[in-house]
Amino acid sequence: MAIIERPTDSPALAGAGAGVVTPSSSYGYFRRPVQSTGWKSWAFTVDHKKIGIMYGVVAMLFFFVGGFEALLIRAQLAQPDGTILSADKYNQMFTMHATTMVFLFVMPMASAFANYMMPLQIGARDVAFPRLNALSLWTFVFGGIFINSSWFLGGAADGGWFMYAPNSSVPFSPTNGVDFWTLGLLMTGVASQVGAINLIVTALNMRAPGMTLMRMPIFTWMALVVQFLLLFAIPIITVALFLLLFQRNFDATFFSVADGADPLLWQHLFWLFGHPEVYIIVLPAFGIISEVLPTFARKPLFGYPFVVFSGAAIGLVGFGVWAHHMFAAGLGPISVAVFSVATMAIAVPTGVKIINWTLTLWGGKLWFSTAMLFAIGLIVQFTIGGLSGVTHAVAPSDTQQTDTYYIVAHFHYVIFGGAVLGLFAGIYYWWPKVFGKMLNETWGRWNFWLMIIGMNLTFGPMHIIGLQGQPRRMYVWTESRAGEGFFNLGMWNLVSTIGSLILGIGAVLFLVNVWVSRKNPPAPADPWDARSLEWITTSPPKEHNFDRIPTVHALDEFFHRKYEDVGEDGRHDYKQVRTGEQVIENEEANAEAHIHLPSPSYWPIILAFGVLVISYGVIYSTLLLAAGAAIAVLALFGWALEPPTADDSEFEPPSSDGGQPSKELAHV
């Protein structure tokens, strides 16, 4: 069946001097998937927009799973001597809460935005490697399912999200939970790694004409920095995970203290990954609000180069501060001093960003949309978390705070107050772009305020609880040691639990909002009077993103196409000369002909499925492992032999402009 033959007049083949790539029976059994509707159009898609949406939907699902786990934790701690969870279940609960929120919600949600927005923001038709993009998505999805399947297969991991070895070796954690965790994180690691390579190449290589690095929208910049962090941090956790896997399954000795192993080995490897991870979590949110704030303040971002370079500086210094997680481990005064100073230093670029955001607001015509509220919420809440973070940089103070609820308070202010609020700002800001409908602003406000009140009631008291000495990860506390008066642990634990309920209701209101808004009329093309390139196309964007690849002349290109500077004597005064709709119409009027897109493929999801089977095989049976490996190898060869773009004849109905050179993206 001649189904994957490429157009013979394609310059690629002429250039390679090799003649036509001929189809052959060995991989010609399948017709390529070319459906544009139905579940197949999603499962086999390589469209970065569909992949982004799927990332977002799955991440949101895990957000509510992780949130439910958090509520169980808070319910257990609401009263002294809680009985809702056993000690064992409690351990699993906080481990999986953190794992789910970090690896299965915040990171993939950031990937969702990076996947969807980065190509649009730089004026590309897709990412550099569309099939690898699909592979990233499916290994993440299967990895998330894999980790969570441990709940039903003998119990989840119970060593805390940093899974300190030797505490996580078999004698202390005999169920398969830790193995599920290890293999699952290896899978999501593959997803992140592949995604990182893909998005870096996209940002560096796929920019529209005129889109210099210093004209890139700030979200794309921050996403780029994050991909570099992932690129260099993921292999380190990969090593740690392999060591743990071999320790548990093949009786290796890396963490056997009786044999002379160094328990700090895991800690160093983990935090060498773990601290960059902190910035992997928060920088995308920084990028998002750096888009949201200028739009709703009707001003350009204050000090764009400073925001760019402080983001890059955070990324760089982020690799040199890991040992501040280990101040209580006994590293010696010199290490502690060095990492203490480095940690204080990293507060500087972060502070630069906060000043830039504040000065972006300064003198602006503020429009308090829900997205704007979330963005301002981030500035305030993250700053609180940043300040408590600086108290951890002071090693003597940190030694007091280590493993208390004060730490829990700190990182929830930076992760929830930083990353999650920023992601929600992005959801509200880009919802009309992605789905062509506005979210309801009234419900949005309820969503925002309940989440803000909830988070402060939940995490605020944890500062007090922690400084009073309640350790984190204790499954009960007792009335007799709870203290007196204002500092009574019982009162603050109860407040925190009530706060978590409010927070949970606030989060559910987001789903309510999505439901309420489902029948909203189509959104205007430029609802926020936005500034960057992703808005120079319809909402939702067409499959090929842009009718004409826009040529970029300035930072905030879209703004400058709408507004002209009429100021005199060196003063700027911008006057609107076109609406966003007119700009888009102009692009549509000059549409390019013959746009071909990379074709869908079966192989990414099959390869990811093979990896899933391999992972179950490692735990349960060699036979299963071999089967998974066979699937993976088959998929790899199918992938290698398949051209990225299907022949016109494969489309039903056949593609209209057959035989034209195609807009291919890469040979992957």
Added chain:
Amino acid sequence: MSDTTTEPPVMPEPETEIPAGYDDGQDHIGLAHHTTTGLSNTKLAMWLFLGSECLLFGGLISTYMLYRNRQGDAIGPDQLWDIPFTSATSFILLMSSLTMVLAVSAAKRKDERGTRLWLTVTALLGGLFLAGQVYEFTVFYREGLGYTTSLFSSSFYTLTGFHGVHVAVGIIMLLSLVGMLAKGRIVGDKAETVEMVGLYWHFVDVVWIVIFTLVYLIPA
């Protein structure tokens, strides 16, 4: 709308005509990659991947360096290493880099036969190296160095094992490439595909130089 901050003062008219050939909506695959940096996407991606691989081996090598003398009463590196033998297999692996270069060079000259020949020789040399490693592991095991014997043994086998797996994957890639070349089934630019496998292969060799130096040559 007034604005006194960082906007550039003068903006070109956005609707200016785009120079012909610059943005004609076509990519000219295979002739010149119209990428922003001028580097091909695949090559850039390969370099990024190899960059991250450095960290993977960095972690494994660090683990080994931490544990290299921790074998307790069990057999240690000094009683095990056969430096002449490992030097010979290392030499074979290094020579495979040379044949890989010859393969890439032949591919750039569009010398199909030469490409296939040198790729096959590279795979053979890689196979010889792997055979040497299997032999070496067998000898060590018979002398009492099991995977679980000591911290030293676990970290040694893990590090060199990971490298061996990389070599094995490289051999599979080389042989697949030979087959695909023979059947004319390479998608895209042939010379670049050969070069990509070459980059990977050289990386695996370079890592071995580091491993050989740190693991075998530095006295315990």
